[in-house]
Amino acid sequence: MTHNRLNSRPDLPRGVRRYTPDDLPVMTDIFNESALGGTSSPVLRAFSLKEMTFFVECFVKEGDPIYVLERGGEVVAWLIVNRFCWGAQACRLTGEVSIYVRNDHIGSGVGIRLGQAAVVLAKRYGFETLVAWIIEHNEASKRGVQGLGATQWGRFPGIARFADKRADVVLYGLDLMPIDTASTTVSAPVQTLEASLA
Numbered sequence: 001m002t003h004n005r006l007n008s009r010p011d012l013p014r015g016v017r018r019y020t021p022d023d024l025p026v027m028t029d030i031f032n033e034s035a036l037g038g039t040s041s042p043v044l045r046a047f048s049l050k051e052m053t054f055f056v057e058c059f060v061k062e063g064d065p066i067y068v069l070e071r072g073g074e075v076v077a078w079l080i081v082n083r084f085c086w087g088a089q090a091c092r093l094t095g096e097v098s099i100y101v102r103n104d105h106i107g108s109g110v111g112i113r114l115g116q117a118a119v120v121l122a123k124r125y126g127f128e129t130l131v132a133w134i135i136e137h138n139e140a141s142k143r144g145v146q147g148l149g150a151t152q153w154g155r156f157p158g159i160a161r162f163a164d165k166r167a168d169v170v171l172y173g174l175d176l177m178p179i180d181t182a183s184t185t186v187s188a189p190v191q192t193l194e195a196s197l198a
Contacts, residue, residue, distance in 0.1 A: 007149045007174070012067075012120050013113040019056075019066045019078060026075045027068065028052040030100045037103075040138045042160065042169075056080075065121045069114055077101040079114045081121050084131060095127035099141075111144045119148060119176070128177050135160055136168035150174040 019027065028049050035043040047055065059066060064082040068075045077100060084094040097118040101110050122130045132150065134141045154171035161167075 007116070007119050009116055009120065012117050013069075015070045016067050016113065016117045017070065019068050021053075023068050023075055023078070024053055024056065025049060027056070027078050027100070030075075030078060030102050033103045034100050040135050040141070042133070042135075044162070063125075065125060067114075067117055067121065069110055069117070071105070071110070076105045077110045077114055079118055081118055081125065081127070081130070093126070093128040095122040095125065095130045097122070097130055097132050099132075099144075106140060111140065112147060115144050115148045119174070123176055129173060129175055131171060131173045134170050134172060136170055142170070142172070145172045145174075148174060 028047055031043075031052060032046040034041040035046055056066060059080055059082055062082065064080060066078065066080045068078040070076070079097060079099045081095045081097050084091040084096045095118075097115075099111055099114045099118070101114070119130060130150075131153070132141070132145050134145070136155075150172040151174075152170055153173040156169040156171070158166040158168060160169050
């Protein structure tokens with residue numbers, strides 16, 4: 001891992017905390033803003049609160065970290081780090097991050113703060129690698145992950161469709177292992193006390 005000031009902090013940024021069920025309504029609203037935007041999210045319809053609750057609870061049962069970011073006493077963004085969606089066993093040490101930011105806070109640095117939080121959490125949960133799927137034209141997200149040191153690892157041309165338009169999906173990755181230990185074999189992630197999230 002190549003360290004920089006954004007990916008080397010040991011603690012969570014200020015304002016980031018573990019989600020609680022009381023946060024679900026605003027998390028749903030933020031998620032739906034992204035979905036209904038039409039071109040930056042793989043989800044193209046709004047979720048109901050019931051659907052979002054089910055969605056989040058599935059990850060909670062797996063012990064995946066779900067955190068929110070507060071500003072001025074309001075939740076303005078949230079994230080989840082789950083195991084990589086392909087090869088759940090072989091790729092069990094790879095975390096996949098999703099970040100959702102309220103529209104009126106896009107460009108305010110909130111996404112970067114949650115990106116920093118994602119790196120901290122991925123390390124805490126024993127992941128060796130962190131990846132993010134990004135729609136090609138989502139420049140804000142690409143700048144954010146690049147700022148954290150992630151590089152483009154893959155491109156899937158034209159697989160996303162928005163109405164009559166197609167878009168590439170780009171995979172960015174960040175190796176979390178120290179350079180001198182990156183080649184060693186390690187065991188499965190050790191669950192911390194935070195892993196219950198219950």
